[in-house]
Amino acid sequence: MNAAPRIALTADDDEFFRAGLRTILAKHLGFPEVIETSSFDEALELLAARNDVALALFDLQMPGMDSPGSLRTVREFFPETRVVMISASTSREDVLMALDAGAHGYIAKGLSMTKMACALGTILEGNIYIPPSTSEIPSDPAARFVLQDRAERKDGDISLLTPRQRQVLELLVRGKSNKEIARMLNLSDGTVKVHMAALFKNLGVNSRAAAAAIGGRHLQPEEGATGT
Incomplete structure (x- = not known):
């Protein structure tokens, strides 16, 4: 991976922080190209469109980062990409x-x-980076971690879905195939597969039929009738 030109992706809704990351990645770590986006959905689509992203940085509280399934989807579909969570x-x-x-x-x-x-740099060398102070911070049983709090919702909770995942579910309920969904949303087949996998994880299902059943129960009629 290090032999090829390294591309980095930053996903954060704070454009000023993204600018700072761009400086670090380009000037300090030698990345010739840094792709920027402000939402998790856009980040997934950019990752699916390219095969040369060596490092992807995600803000903990960015739009669409609703559950641990969000990161797990990235790791499953883009195993060669080093994934980093950045947070205040x-x-x-x-x-x-x-x-x-x-x-x-x-x-x-x-x-x-x-x-x-x-x-x-430590992460790019193949290591796992943990803040040095982590072991010194006592666990707070009263703390409510953003991803954990959302992940504790019941399976089938469509409020966990990102805007793009909701669109995909609406079209799935209408019986559309992946190719039809890709055409209607102007996405590649591969990108739709990634969104579908994330959708399954957030709903706690493992099949199109189960996801469609949940969508059919919870989506409003007018939502299921749009999807474009």
Whole structure:
């Protein structure tokens, strides 16, 4: 992976923070290209459209980052990409949940540019980066971790879905195939498969029929009738 030109992706709804990451990735880590996006759905679509993304950075509380299944989908479909969670939170619960979901590292936004570059360099070398202070922070049983809180909702809760996953579900309820969904949403077949997998994880199902059954019960009639 290091022999080919390395491409990085940053997914964060704060454009100023993305600008800082771009500087670190380009000037300190030598990435010739840095792709930027502001939502999880867009990040998935960009990853699916390319096969040369070596590093993907996700903000913990960005739009669409609704459950550990979000990161697990990325790890499943893009195994060669190093995935990193970046957050303003230094909560031990946040760090452990992100790592359990498959992140190769967890970096606090409060780090200096030099320290953040070192942390990312460690991850790119094939290591897992954990904030040094993590072991010193006592677990807080009262803490409510964002992903854990959402993940505790019951299977079949469509409120877990991102906007794109909801569109895919609406078309699935209408009986559309992946190819038809791809054409109607102007996506590639591969991108639809990624969104479908994320949809299954968030709904807690493992088949199109089960997902369609949930969608049929919970989507409003007018929602199921649109999908374009």
